[in-house]
Amino acid sequence: MSKKPLLLAAIAALATLSCKTEVPVPEIIPQPEEITVNEGVFKIAGAPVVIGEGIPEAAVKAINDFSAQVELVSGKKTKEGAPAVSYVLNDNLGAEAYALNVKKDGVTVEASDFNGFFYAIQTMKQMLPPAIYGSVPAKGKWVLPCVSIMDSPRFAYRGLLLDCCRHFFPVEEVKKVINLMSIHKMNRLHWHLTEDQGWRIEIKKYPRLTEVGAWRNGTQIFRRGETDGVRYGGFYTQDELREVVAYAAERGITIIPEVDLPGHMIAALASYPELGCTGGPYEVMQYWGVHKDVLCVGKEETFTFLEDVLSEVMDIFPSEYINIGGDECPKVRWESCPLCQKRIKQLGLKDKDGFKKEHYLQNYVTARIQKFINDHGRKIIGWDEILEGDLAEGATVMSWRGTKGGIKAVGKGFDVVMSPNTYCYIDYYQTKERDKEPYRIGKYLPLEKVYGYEPMEGMPEDGEDHILGVQCNLWAEFLKTEVDLEYQLLPRMSALSEVGWIPKGTKDFDRFRASLDHMKDIYEQLGFTYCKAQWGLVGLPGHEIPARSAEELDTLDYNKVPFMEQ
Numbered sequence: 001m002s003k004k005p006l007l008l009a010a011i012a013a014l015a016t017l018s019c020k021t022e023v024p025v026p027e028i029i030p031q032p033e034e035i036t037v038n039e040g041v042f043k044i045a046g047a048p049v050v051i052g053e054g055i056p057e058a059a060v061k062a063i064n065d066f067s068a069q070v071e072l073v074s075g076k077k078t079k080e081g082a083p084a085v086s087y088v089l090n091d092n093l094g095a096e097a098y099a100l101n102v103k104k105d106g107v108t109v110e111a112s113d114f115n116g117f118f119y120a121i122q123t124m125k126q127m128l129p130p131a132i133y134g135s136v137p138a139k140g141k142w143v144l145p146c147v148s149i150m151d152s153p154r155f156a157y158r159g160l161l162l163d164c165c166r167h168f169f170p171v172e173e174v175k176k177v178i179n180l181m182s183i184h185k186m187n188r189l190h191w192h193l194t195e196d197q198g199w200r201i202e203i204k205k206y207p208r209l210t211e212v213g214a215w216r217n218g219t220q221i222f223r224r225g226e227t228d229g230v231r232y233g234g235f236y237t238q239d240e241l242r243e244v245v246a247y248a249a250e251r252g253i254t255i256i257p258e259v260d261l262p263g264h265m266i267a268a269l270a271s272y273p274e275l276g277c278t279g280g281p282y283e284v285m286q287y288w289g290v291h292k293d294v295l296c297v298g299k300e301e302t303f304t305f306l307e308d309v310l311s312e313v314m315d316i317f318p319s320e321y322i323n324i325g326g327d328e329c330p331k332v333r334w335e336s337c338p339l340c341q342k343r344i345k346q347l348g349l350k351d352k353d354g355f356k357k358e359h360y361l362q363n364y365v366t367a368r369i370q371k372f373i374n375d376h377g378r379k380i381i382g383w384d385e386i387l388e389g390d391l392a393e394g395a396t397v398m399s400w401r402g403t404k405g406g407i408k409a410v411g412k413g414f415d416v417v418m419s420p421n422t423y424c425y426i427d428y429y430q431t432k433e434r435d436k437e438p439y440r441i442g443k444y445l446p447l448e449k450v451y452g453y454e455p456m457e458g459m460p461e462d463g464e465d466h467i468l469g470v471q472c473n474l475w476a477e478f479l480k481t482e483v484d485l486e487y488q489l490l491p492r493m494s495a496l497s498e499v500g501w502i503p504k505g506t507k508d509f510d511r512f513r514a515s516l517d518h519m520k521d522i523y524e525q526l527g528f529t530y531c532k533a534q535w536g537l538v539g540l541p542g543h544e545i546p547a548r549s550a551e552e553l554d555t556l557d558y559n560k561v562p563f564m565e566q
C-alpha cells in the first residue's frame with residue numbers, strides 16, 4: 001500500500017500554514033478532527049508530568065498510569081527539570097474533546113472531562129511505537145512528533161454490541177475487547193446478556209436462571225439440521241459483572257446491559273416455565289433463529305419477574321440506558337392464550353393501522369417496562385421493532401433492519417442509535433472467498449462498506465440531533481472461540497470507530513487504510529487475531545469451512561431465516 005495519499009495530505013495541511021519541510025501526518029485511528037504537524041519531536045521518555053488543578057481523580061490515575069507505562073517500556077526514569085507533559089483542565093472544551101500541543105520544549109494536554117484526558121492519552125499512545133501497549137522494556141523512538149491537535153467526537157454514542165449468549169466469553173476476553181474499544185475512543189459496550197440460547201447474568205432472586213438457563217444440551221452446527229450434542233454454557237456472577245463495569249469505566253466506557261424481552265426468553269422459560277403461555281416444558285435452545293414461545297404477558301407474575309430482574313440489573317449497571325430488546329417477538333402464543341387475550345380485551349386493544357392487536361400488546365409491555373425503568377431514573381433503548389404500532393415518548397430506538405427503522409424513528413422525533421445490518425453487522429463475512437473463511441452467518445460486509453457508512457443518509461435534514469450515534473454488532477451464533485470473535489471484530493471495528501468519531505464528509509478510505517498498517521501493529525502487540533485480507537491473506541488458516549456446508553452458502557441470508565424450533 002502506497003503512503004502517497006498520506007504524504008499528500010501532510011503537504012496539503014502544511015501548505016495552508018507555512019512552507020516547512022514535509023513531515024508525515026501521524027497514523028491515528030480515528031483520525032483527529034484537526035491536526036497540524038510541525039517539525040521536530042518531543043522526547044517523552046524521562047519527561048516529568050505536571051497535573052493541573054481540578055482534573056478529575058480518575059483522569060489523574062489514567063495520566064499516572066500512562067507516565068508509568070512510558071517509563072516501563074522506554075526504560076528511562078523521569079528526569080527532573082526536563083521538558084514536561086502538562087495536563088490542564090479547560091472547561092471551554094466540550095464533552096470528550098481535547099487539545100494536544102506537542103512542542104520540542106513541552107507538551108500541553110487540555111480537556112474538560114475524564115474522557116477528554118483519556119482520549120488525549122490514546123492519541124499520544126498511537127503516535128508512539130506499538131510497544132507502548134506492551135509490558136516489557138522495548139527499543140524504539142520514544143518521542144512524539146510536534147503536532148497541534150484539536151479533537152472531539154461527531155457522535156456522543158460510539159458503540160459495540162457483544163453477544164455473550166450464543167457463545168459465552170470469559171471476563172478476561174471481554175476486558176480485552178474493552179481495551180481495544182478504548183484505544184479507538186469508543187464509549188458504549190452494549191452487552192447482550194440474555195437469550196433463547198443462554199441466560200448469562202446471575203440474578204439472586206431467581207437462581208434457576210443461571211442454574212438451568214445458562215446451559216444448553218447442544219449447539220447448532222452450520223445452517224440446518226444437527227447439533228453437536230455437547231453441553232455448553234456459562235454465566236457471569238454479579239461480582240464479575242461489577243468488576244467489568246468498573247474496568248470499562250476506567251476506560252471511558254459505559255456498559256449498557258440488554259435484557260431482551262418479551263421474546264428471546266426461552267432460557268428464562270426453561271428456568272421458570274410458569275412464565276410462558278403454555279407452561280412448557282421448555283428447553284434452552286440449541287438452534288439459532290426465532291422461537292414462537294415468548295413471555296406470557298397476560299400474567300402479572302411475568303411483570304413481577306421482569307421488574308425484579310431489572311432491579312438487580314440496574315443495581316449492577318449504572319448506565320443511563322437499559323436495553324430491553326423488543327426484537328423478533330412472534331405473537332402466535334399470545335393469539336391463543338386466554339390470559340393474553342383477556343389482557344387485550346381489558347386494555348381495549350384492536351387491530352389498527354395494519355398491525356394486529358397483539359402488536360399493541362407488545363407496545364403495552366414496552367410502555368409498562370419503560371415506566372418502571374424511568375421511575376428508577378433510567379431510560380430504555382430497544383430494537384426497531386418497538387417502533388411498530390405505538391411507542392411512548394422518551395424511548396430510544398436502535399435501528400438494525402437496515403436504516404429504515406432509524407429514519408422512521410427520527411421522523412417521529414425519537415432518538416436513535418444506528419446499527420443497520422447492512423453496514424454494521426460485523427458477524428457477516430468480510431471477504432467474498434467464503435470457502436476460505438470460518439463458517440459465518442449472514443452476507444458479505446467488507447471493510448470498505450463499513451467505513452463508507454454515513455448515518456445521515458436518508459435522514460430528514462434536521463435529523464442529526466436525534467442520531468445519538470452508531471454501533472457495530474457482533475452476534476456470536478458461529479463465534480465459538482476468542483479467535484473467532486477477534487477475527488470478526490478486526491479490522492472492521494477500526495473502520496466503524498471513524499464513522500462515529502470524525503466530522504461528516506471528512507472520511508477518506510485511502511488515508512484510513514494507510515493508518516491501518518500502524519493499527520495492525522497495535523493489534524499484534526496486544527495479541528489479537530484479525531482478518532488479514534487487507535494485507536493479502538484471505539481467510540483464517542485452519543478454520544476454513546468444511547466442504548459439506550459449501551452448498552449452503554447460497555442460502556445464507558439472515559433475513560430469510562425460517563422460524564426454528566426445538
Ligand SMILES: [Zn+2]
Nearest residue numbers: 277296337340
Ligand atoms: Zn399468555
